[in-house]
Amino acid sequence: MSSSKFTSLLYLLSFVLLFKAAFGYGYLHHICSSTEKFTTNDPFDTNLRDLAGNLSNATPANGFALDSRGQSPYQVYGLALCLVNVPKEDCWGCVSNAGQDILNRCPNTKGATIWYVKCLFKYRNENFFGQLDLNGVGSCSPNNVSESIISFNENRNNLWSQLANETLGSQNLYAVGSSELNGSSKLYGFTQCTKDISRADCGVCLDSSFRYISENCNGKQGGSISTGSCSIRYEMYEFLNN
Ligand SMILES: *[C@@H]1O[C@H](CO)[C@@H](O)[C@H](O)[C@H]1NC(C)=O
Ligand SMILES: *[C@@H]1O[C@H](CO)[C@@H](O)[C@H](O)[C@H]1NC(C)=O
Ligand SMILES: *[C@@H]1O[C@H](CO)[C@@H](O)[C@H](O)[C@H]1NC(C)=O
Ligand SMILES: *[C@@H]1O[C@H](CO)[C@@H](O)[C@H](O)[C@H]1NC(C)=O
Numbered sequence: 001m002s003s004s005k006f007t008s009l010l011y012l013l014s015f016v017l018l019f020k021a022a023f024g025y026g027y028l029h030h031i032c033s034s035t036e037k038f039t040t041n042d043p044f045d046t047n048l049r050d051l052a053g054n055l056s057n058a059t060p061a062n063g064f065a066l067d068s069r070g071q072s073p074y075q076v077y078g079l080a081l082c083l084v085n086v087p088k089e090d091c092w093g094c095v096s097n098a099g100q101d102i103l104n105r106c107p108n109t110k111g112a113t114i115w116y117v118k119c120l121f122k123y124r125n126e127n128f129f130g131q132l133d134l135n136g137v138g139s140c141s142p143n144n145v146s147e148s149i150i151s152f153n154e155n156r157n158n159l160w161s162q163l164a165n166e167t168l169g170s171q172n173l174y175a176v177g178s179s180e181l182n183g184s185s186k187l188y189g190f191t192q193c194t195k196d197i198s199r200a201d202c203g204v205c206l207d208s209s210f211r212y213i214s215e216n217c218n219g220k221q222g223g224s225i226s227t228g229s230c231s232i233r234y235e236m237y238e239f240l241n242n
Helices: 003-012 044-062 088-105 149-169 199-214
Strands: 014-016 027-031 064-069 076-082 111-116 121-122 136-140 172-182 186-193 222-227 230-235
Touching: 003 044, 027 088, 027 136, 027 149, 044 076, 044 088, 044 121, 044 199, 044 230, 076 199, 088 111, 121 149, 149 172, 149 186, 149 199, 186 199, 199 230
Parallel strands: 014 136
Antiparallel strands: 027 111, 064 076, 076 121, 111 121, 136 222, 172 186, 186 230, 222 230
């Protein structure tokens, strides 16, 4: 991983130390990424609303969708991702909600990204498909691990390597897994990339995210990060079934 990519991740991630409970779709964070504005009801506005409706309908099938509407200079590009194991109804609801919510949080803005526990939604007035995006949000569990931090980290890093390996080898660019910790406890995790980026960039995104969690959530029982291109989480309970 190049240090500049890591620096930009450090810079741009907004890190929340208090773990946020997942109310509803679990709003986490948003970024209004463009300084350019459109006028209410101009063709960009219409295209954006049309895109948001289409993405929420298209995403549940594969948990991921890309689409574009309109012609330059009013063309809009959009991406939606549902996190692994999110049921289809929740995926539809989360993306649909995100598409509305972002219009209120970033009024008349030509580019924005919004993250929830269950999904992410991003749009721009230019083609960003396939571009690595390390902007994001992270959080840590407030609970400390009770075993030795060194051995916990060793187990966690082994789980991450295994999940990264499976993600890069999988068709859907995600993996879910668990590993035994010392004693009777278990660690659960997943890693996931958006399907528009290359496998190499997926690897870069996962590495940056692992490194970021390692530094910020050292000794904590859980941690998660979601960027514009990948998402990872680990916990000492089976969070994917909740
Ligand atoms: C999806 O896009 C098509 C073609 O642009 C449009 O006719 C349709 O109304 C859109 N659907 C939704 C739910 O926005
Ligand atoms: C975790 O450990 C830190 C530092 O040792 C301490 O300040 C904090 O209160 C602990 N958190 C919990 C939830 O026990
Ligand atoms: C836990 O397991 C690791 C190896 O996985 C070992 O090195 C360590 O000594 C074990 N015990 C404790 C209390 O951490
Ligand atoms: C995953 O691990 C296997 C076995 O260790 C290895 O052969 C393979 O190259 C790895 N795949 C990736 C994408 O790193």
